[in-house]
Amino acid sequence: MKLSMFLALGLLLGEFVNAQSAVDFANLARYKDDNAAIVAAKKKVDVVFIGNSITEGWVKSHPEFFSENNYTGRGISGQTTSQMLLRFQQDVVALKPKLVVINGGTNDIAQNTGAYDPDFSFNNIKAMADIAQSNGIKVMIASVLPAASFPWRKEVTDVPQKVDALNNRLKQYAYINKITFIDYNTAMRDEKGGMRESLAKDGIHPTPAGYTIMEPIVKKAINKALGKK
Numbered sequence: 001m002k003l004s005m006f007l008a009l010g011l012l013l014g015e016f017v018n019a020q021s022a023v024d025f026a027n028l029a030r031y032k033d034d035n036a037a038i039v040a041a042k043k044k045v046d047v048v049f050i051g052n053s054i055t056e057g058w059v060k061s062h063p064e065f066f067s068e069n070n071y072t073g074r075g076i077s078g079q080t081t082s083q084m085l086l087r088f089q090q091d092v093v094a095l096k097p098k099l100v101v102i103n104g105g106t107n108d109i110a111q112n113t114g115a116y117d118p119d120f121s122f123n124n125i126k127a128m129a130d131i132a133q134s135n136g137i138k139v140m141i142a143s144v145l146p147a148a149s150f151p152w153r154k155e156v157t158d159v160p161q162k163v164d165a166l167n168n169r170l171k172q173y174a175y176i177n178k179i180t181f182i183d184y185n186t187a188m189r190d191e192k193g194g195m196r197e198s199l200a201k202d203g204i205h206p207t208p209a210g211y212t213i214m215e216p217i218v219k220k221a222i223n224k225a226l227g228k229k
Helices: 002-021 032-040 053-061 063-067 081-086 118-134 159-176 208-226
Strands: 047-051 071-075 099-103 138-142 180-182
Touching (some): 063 071, 081 118, 099 118, 099 208
Parallel strands (some): 047 071, 099 138, 138 180
16 A cells, blocks of 8 residues: 555656656746857857846847847846746856846736745845856846836736835945946836836837937946946
């Protein structure tokens, strides 16, 4: 009886492991081939931008900004900071960039992968910064962009307040640890703390006009950090 029970449990555990392994929670497959090509070619990468749909959309909207400056985009739509952290080794560290720009938190607040925990999100970003620095990679932490609400998650309340609270915490952490904080939020917000209407059709994802504001802010900081004119 006991042997049969153990065999049954073993089979159930095996099925569970197989089911779990079939789910690529962090979407490691998204940039797997691109990363392998960069490593194989021994291509030198100056900067990796890791983030969510805001970063992914940036590359699609203005690819020249990345190619002409030797920047590499590693954004994945819908991702939270926990997913970004899981793929940080593969999508950032393995490419051996001089610098990484970390931009996450929007989808955490939107509860894309569960209830929003400010401490959890903050610590995920902090962990990415720690990993980068331990591998000799300079770090920049970007602010969460302004948002009044989430079109796909209308039930989430007090969005501007949550965004501001996380940004203030990240800014303080960056200051204490001598990390550059990239403040997109101040330049893009309206009087209520949401995204200015002209910069995002859905209030979340920047239009080309929105990215036009972001680009000189981050490029100036990168050039300073890397000693470029």
